Amino acid sequence: MHDIRAIRDNPAAFDAALSRRGIENASSPLLKLDAERRAAILAAETAQSDQKKAAKEVGAAKAKGDDAEFERLRALVSEKKAEVADMQTRAKELDEKLQYELSVIPNLPYDDVPDGADEDDNVEVRTWGTPATLDFEAKEHFELAGVAASMDFELAAKISGARFVMLKGAVARIHRALAQFMIDTHVDENGLTEMNSPVLVRDEAMYGTDKLPKFGEDSYQTTNGWWLVPTSEVPLTYTVAGDILDESTLPIRMAAHTLCFRSEAGSAGKDTSGMLRQHQFEKVEMVSITHPSQSDAEQQRMLGCAQGILERLDIPYRTVELCTGDTGFGARRTFDIEAWLPGQNTYREISSVSTTGDFQARRMNARFRPADGGKPEFLHTLNGSGLAVGRCLIAVLENGQQADGSVTLPAALVPYLRGKTTLTADGVLA
Template sequence: MLDIKWIRDNPDKLDAALARRGAAPLAEQLLKLDEERRAHLTRLQTLQGRRNEASKAIGKAKGTGDEAGAEELIREIGEIKEAIQDGEETERRIDKSLEDALARIPNIPLDDVPEGADETDNVEIRRHGEAPNFGFAPKEHYELGEGLGLMDFEQAAKISGSRFTILKGQLARMERALGQFMLDLHTGEHGYQETAAPLLVRDEALFGTGQLPKFSEDLFHTSEGRWLIPTAEVPLTNMVREQMLGAGDLPLRFTALTPCFRSEAGSAGRDTRGMLRQHQFYKVELVSVTDEGSSIAEHERMTAAAEEVLKRLGLSYRVVTLCAGDMGFGARKTYDIEVWLPGQDAFREISSCSVCGDFQARRMGTRYRVEGEKAARYVHTLNGSGVAVGRALIAVMENYQNEDGSITVPEALRPYMGGLERIERTA
């Protein structure tokens, strides 16, 4: 959430930032609500001041025997009390209108975020590795999985509907191996603390990270009022919700391997074959909480940690900076890591790493104190995939496929698969 004081001082900057994101200007509307709120608070303060004066005057009137004057003051205080009660209800209504409006405003892009409207305007900044050169036409992951008899979309659809997959045997083990490999890498070498986080969260948690109220249609809601997490970013970031931290406590770094649940409401007709876009998938999430001076460097560090997963797996990838029009709601800057998929002959996203500044911290009420400073500051938060496990499985299958349809197990995964070197169809 943005600071209304900053908007008050920088209305033109707000509208310029919204224009970069392809959104309509909102500064005038927000300032009107803010002015209404401040004017109303002034009226309430005036009434409260008059009530205090009248209360003191009652004693003086009675002390001088002016009973009629005292009665008139008592009557006036009753009217003021009623006006204050009505005014407090109006204050709550105005506050809610302003808070609701602020809650729907996206974050302000950093100055170095590229201009652009959509993914075609994203800017590639580096590539790593070479795409494999097969002596045959490479297959897509679902062709390989079904050929091995270890990937079943038809039965999954009977159980749960479209956009679900059943993995069996060594493919199911490889998915588990990938998640364990990523956790071990991030906890053992990158300094993240492994966390077992809830998969069901309350409204407040999703509001804190920016999924609510704007993106409720992308989520699964339970009959008891909780939500299935779309990403472990939600519980991991909210671990510092409503806390006052010390500067010496920072940075905090958390990681978790969890299933994630998304309705994919806006993806009708996209990636309908295979398991690229699922309602349920596993992901290793990275979350960092830093002071305001460290978040930009932490963004580079987090992205490098996610890249290391793909380097260890021997996968070719590229890193792109998202343009202003393609960034997520809460991000100030985002790097997408796109892995090469030979079956599709294309790069596809496998990780997004975003720096959010104090945007989420303001929504969560999370601050920190710097020694010697009277006022507390809001923390900065970052999140990234380290990486999407299902898409990593797809990438391994397609990049390590053999002409006979078998899949070579990358060396980094063999210790997690009992030394298995190749996945083959069993009779």
């Protein structure tokens, strides 16, 4: 959410920042609406003052026995009362309209975010690992002999339709092991607090984390009004909504392993093969709540946490900083981590680590009290995948594939698999 006072004070800076996202002259209609709202508020306050003044004069006229003046003033009070009600209703309508318009404008990118139109203009900032040179033709995850029998798309379609998968046997166990490995690493080594959060949330939580009102079609809503979370960023971040925290409690670092749900609106025809893009998936999410001065460093720390998972799994990856045209709605800066997938012969996104600045905190009214006793200030919120479990499963299977259709599994998973190191071509852990 944007601060209308900041826009009013420096509209040129606001417009310049949004023009980098391809949005021109954004301040003009907002300031016009703001001026109408303020005029309506002033008119309501003036009418209310006139009403109070006339009400006092009514009593004086009655005491004097001036019946004509008494009736005139009483009619004036009634007229002003109706006028006040009308003006207050008008002011409320304009305020709600302004708040809506502010809520559907994306966040302002930081000055150091690279300019660009789309993903082709993203900037590579790091690579790790070297993709293996295979002496056979690499296959995609769902084509591997050891995987095919345990990754059932037809059975899932029978139950739920397209973009679902039923994992069975050894592959289901590897998937579970990955999630456990991720959450254990973040808690035991990276200092995050494990959370077990709801996957059904109210409108307020979705709005506060910038998923409403603009992106409602991207999520699922139940018939009784709850929303299925697109990621546990929503419940974890919303834990501080309406709070004023002591500065000494910051930063707050959380991680949760949850089911996630996305409608994939607008993705028809994209990634229809395999389990790369699903309506239901699992993710280990990281969320940090920080002091504004800490948020840039915290983003780098979170990025390191996510990258560290891939390094422990020996999966080559690259990290890119998203350009202004590819940065998500609520983010001021985002880094994507892309894992190497031999079957597609390319890197594919497996994590996004974003800082929103105070954008979400303003929507949630989440603040902290400075240690020096100053006025409460808005917190900064950050989120990042640590990692998407299904996509990590794909990367593990494809990078460990052997010529006979078996898969050599990462050493980091062996303790979670009771010492098993291989998914055989027959689909058995050995």
